Amino acid sequence: MQVSVIGSGAENEGRAEEVGRLLAEAGATVVTGGLASVMAAAARGAKSAGGTTIGVLPGHTREGVNEWIDHAVVTGVGHARNLAVVASGEAVIAVGGSWGTLAEIAFARVLGRPVVILEPGWEIEGDGVERASTPAEAVELALRPARELGEP
Amino acid sequence: MQVSVIGSGAENEGRAEEVGRLLAEAGATVVTGGLASVMAAAARGAKSAGGTTIGVLPGHTREGVNEWIDHAVVTGVGHARNLAVVASGEAVIAVGGSWGTLAEIAFARVLGRPVVILEPGWEIEGDGVERASTPAEAVELALRPARELGEP
Amino acid sequence: MQVSVIGSGAENEGRAEEVGRLLAEAGATVVTGGLASVMAAAARGAKSAGGTTIGVLPGHTREGVNEWIDHAVVTGVGHARNLAVVASGEAVIAVGGSWGTLAEIAFARVLGRPVVILEPGWEIEGDGVERASTPAEAVELALRPARELGEP
Amino acid sequence: MQVSVIGSGAENEGRAEEVGRLLAEAGATVVTGGLASVMAAAARGAKSAGGTTIGVLPGHTREGVNEWIDHAVVTGVGHARNLAVVASGEAVIAVGGSWGTLAEIAFARVLGRPVVILEPGWEIEGDGVERASTPAEAVELALRPARELGEP
Numbered sequence: 001m002q003v004s005v006i007g008s009g010a011e012n013e014g015r016a017e018e019v020g021r022l023l024a025e026a027g028a029t030v031v032t033g034g035l036a037s038v039m040a041a042a043a044r045g046a047k048s049a050g051g052t053t054i055g056v057l058p059g060h061t062r063e064g065v066n067e068w069i070d071h072a073v074v075t076g077v078g079h080a081r082n083l084a085v086v087a088s089g090e091a092v093i094a095v096g097g098s099w100g101t102l103a104e105i106a107f108a109r110v111l112g113r114p115v116v117i118l119e120p121g122w123e124i125e126g127d128g129v130e131r132a133s134t135p136a137e138a139v140e141l142a143l144r145p146a147r148e149l150g151e152p
Numbered sequence: 153m154q155v156s157v158i159g160s161g162a163e164n165e166g167r168a169e170e171v172g173r174l175l176a177e178a179g180a181t182v183v184t185g186g187l188a189s190v191m192a193a194a195a196r197g198a199k200s201a202g203g204t205t206i207g208v209l210p211g212h213t214r215e216g217v218n219e220w221i222d223h224a225v226v227t228g229v230g231h232a233r234n235l236a237v238v239a240s241g242e243a244v245i246a247v248g249g250s251w252g253t254l255a256e257i258a259f260a261r262v263l264g265r266p267v268v269i270l271e272p273g274w275e276i277e278g279d280g281v282e283r284a285s286t287p288a289e290a291v292e293l294a295l296r297p298a299r300e301l302g303e304p
Numbered sequence: 305m306q307v308s309v310i311g312s313g314a315e316n317e318g319r320a321e322e323v324g325r326l327l328a329e330a331g332a333t334v335v336t337g338g339l340a341s342v343m344a345a346a347a348r349g350a351k352s353a354g355g356t357t358i359g360v361l362p363g364h365t366r367e368g369v370n371e372w373i374d375h376a377v378v379t380g381v382g383h384a385r386n387l388a389v390v391a392s393g394e395a396v397i398a399v400g401g402s403w404g405t406l407a408e409i410a411f412a413r414v415l416g417r418p419v420v421i422l423e424p425g426w427e428i429e430g431d432g433v434e435r436a437s438t439p440a441e442a443v444e445l446a447l448r449p450a451r452e453l454g455e456p
Numbered sequence: 457m458q459v460s461v462i463g464s465g466a467e468n469e470g471r472a473e474e475v476g477r478l479l480a481e482a483g484a485t486v487v488t489g490g491l492a493s494v495m496a497a498a499a500r501g502a503k504s505a506g507g508t509t510i511g512v513l514p515g516h517t518r519e520g521v522n523e524w525i526d527h528a529v530v531t532g533v534g535h536a537r538n539l540a541v542v543a544s545g546e547a548v549i550a551v552g553g554s555w556g557t558l559a560e561i562a563f564a565r566v567l568g569r570p571v572v573i574l575e576p577g578w579e580i581e582g583d584g585v586e587r588a589s590t591p592a593e594a595v596e597l598a599l600r601p602a603r604e605l606g607e608p
Contacts, residue, residue, distance in 0.1 A: 002528075029527065054510075054527055060382070060543055060567050071485065071510055072458075073529045074543035076567070077381040077536060078364070079262055080232035084540075087516055087530035099261040099278070106255035110231055111516050111532070123275075126251070154376075181375065206358075206375055212391055212415050212534070223333065223358055224306075225377045226391035228415070229533040230516070232381060236388075239364055239378035263364050263380070383566055384536035403565040403582070410559035414535055427579075430555070 002054070003142050004031040004089030004113075005042035006104045007121070012038050012096035015118060017045035018135035019093055024051020026143055031056065031088045033081065034072055035064050038095050043068035056085045083107050091142040093132075094121050105129070116141045154206070155294050156183040156241030156265075157194035158256045159273075164190050164248035167270060169197035170287035171245055176203020178295055183208065183240045185233065186224055187216050190247050195220035208237045235259050243294040246273050257281070268293045306358070307446050308335040308393030308417075309346035310408045311425070316342050316400035319422060321349035322439035323397055328355020330447055335360065335392045337385065338376055339368050342399050347372035360389045387411050395446040398425050409433070420445045458510070459598050460487040460545030460569075461498035462560045463577075468494050468552035471574060473501035474591035475549055480507020482599055487512065487544045489537065490528055491520050494551050499524035512541045539563050547598040549588075550577050561585070572597045 003023050007016060020030050020042035030046040032039040034055020043053040047068045055069035058081040065072050075081040082100060086092050086108040092115045094105055102122050108115045115129045118138045132138035155175050159168060172182050172194035182198040184191040186207020195205040199220045207221035210233040217224050227233040234252060238244050238260040246257055246269045254274050260267045267281045270290045284290035307327050311320060324334050324346035334350040336343040338359020347357040351372045359373035362385040369376050379385040386404060390396050390412040398409055398421045406426050412419045419433045422442045436442035459479050463472060476486050476498035486502040488495040490511020499509040503524045511525035514537040521528050531537040538556060542548050542564040550561055550573045558578050564571045571585045574594045588594035 031529075052527070054529065056529055071508070071527055072544065073487075073510065073512055073540060075531065075533075075540040076543045076563075077229075077232065077384045077531075077533060077539065078235075079259060080229065080235050080381045080384070080533060083230075083232050083533065084529060084531040087532045088528065099258045102276075103255045103258035103262060106251045106258060107231060107532075109251040110255060124254070183377075204375070206377065208377055223356070223375055224392065225335075225358065225360055225388060227379065227381075227388040228391045228411075229379075229381060229384060229387065229536045232533045232536070235381065236377060236379040239380045240376065259380075381533075381536065382539075383563060384533065384539050387534075387536050403562045406580075407559045407562035407566060410555045410562060411535060413555040414559060428558070 001028045002031050002089050003028045004086050004092045005038070005095065006033070006085060006092060006101050007038035007095035007097035008101060009038065009096035013041035015135050016041035016095040019095060019118065019138055020045025021049045022135055022139040024049035026139065028143065029054060031085060033085050034066065034069050036066060038097070040066035040068060054088070056081055056088060086113055087111055089113060091116065091145065093118060093138050093142050096121055114142070114145060153179070154181045154183050154241050156238050156244045157190070157247065158185065158237060158244060158253050159190035159247035159249035160253060161190065161248035165193035167287050168193035168247040171247060171270065171290055172197025173201045174287055174291040176201035178291065180295065181206060183237060185237050186218065186221050188218060190249065192218035192220060206240070208233055208240060238265055239263055241265060243268065243297065245270060245290050245294050248273055266294070266297060305331070306333045306335050306393050308390050308396045309342070309399065310337065310389060310396060310405050311342035311399035311401035312405060313342065313400035317345035319439050320345035320399040323399060323422065323442055324349025325353045326439055326443040328353035330443065332447065333358060335389060337389050338370065338373050340370060342401070344370035344372060358392065360385055360392060390417055391415055393417060395420065395449065397422060397442050397446050400425055418446070418449060457483070458485045458487050458545050460542050460548045461494070461551065462489065462541060462548060462557050463494035463551035463553035464557060465494065465552035469497035471591050472497035472551040475551060475574065475594055476501025477505045478591055478595040480505035482595065484599065485510060487541060489514070489541050490522065490525050492522060494553070496522035496524060510544070512537055512544060542569055543567055545569060547572065547601065549574060549594050549598050552577055570598070570601060
């Protein structure tokens, strides 16, 4: 199972690392935008637990990729890669974040991917969007649909 | 000047048509996603006032383009065309809308385009996002930066 | 009718300008990538004959747009905008050009758009690709399908 | 190191499988478009040698992904994903293929990625494009730049 972790903000990196670690412990591959801040923290957390990480980069090269990315996909489509980041997850966890994260939350819902917003975060209500108080709760909510199906 | 009009919902078409008409009367070209609903209404309004309309389509062909589009750009990139819709406006007016509209609002702000949300609409707060009660107010707010510069 | 003109190379600008002029005289709107060189020359030619021009730009802003573009679509998707350039034409005329032009020729054929290569140009053979010796012949070949249908 | 394998055509699947196998044996990760034909054969070959495979898909879901893909990136940008396929490789090997493959070869060169065309294949000449007679030679040429640097 692949879960996308999105967001930004230095104050959110600790929680993002915890999200990444818990996802990896549960056997899920962590997909991010592959760059710094929350993207790097989530990947670092996943690697600390022996997990696998995918970075979906915006530019034409691997420039800026963080060191915890196992597999980098270089999209070349700039901010449109935000669509690819969330489309590549069976669920999406948002940890803080600004406008780019909001675009990803919205695209995730356009595509029917369930979204979990870890508090505090964008105040968005709508079908398919849940809120979590802790990294553990966020991961639990993100993995629940797969677990009900007997995965991963 | 080009202004992007985004949104969806049958209940919003009357106001979108008014927005399109007022933009055209002010000399602005109306950019939309080129399909039905609010996109068609805004273009229809613009044409009723002799304006010019651009439709930025998601598919590989002109399929689904509304009849009020003067110039269709066929992007072939699916939902990533939402980025092109808002990037092509110097300002963006949102009239209702669901998740796709929210992705457009967010991308507009990633790119620094001012956004005007016509009430009722997405409850998003942030720098560069204003709210308007009427189509006239929405158009006034969208054109204000250009007017201060002596355009269009 | 919209026809896309693609290519690059200073030595090809004279012929590209002629292609743009002839397309405009025939009533076709000229679509290009919106930047310099052949793109600018084709648009300049179209404007010299009172035609209409659309520029499909790669970046996040209008930066680099040539002065003969009437309507700029800012895609934000980098080189992936090459797909949008050719998808937006009912036919494509290539005037010189390097690898980016070859990508456009190939995408045009993926999408079923007829391609006319003005000599000299990429030596590509395949269904739907014709070669022309002069700008007039290139325009004639590009417009023929529409003319057989009674357009534009 | 990541190497992209592109192409199509049932008659090329045997050679594509061999290319994938040899890349995996050399320690390279195989990137493809993730779907059927040559894409599936290359991935199957890589997995037969215990390698790792990445599939860069065009749609909004994993629909059509072949069973030998370890990590699927769902781009949602249609044919524009061809740009991502070649951008994600440090080198590109083309095995047969039609217009979509030609677009990939061209984009690879736009981005400066070395391309190896396995005979028979597109008759394209240009800087950075080499031809190989056998899968072993294609892999050797693709990996040479990395080997000169002491990788992988």
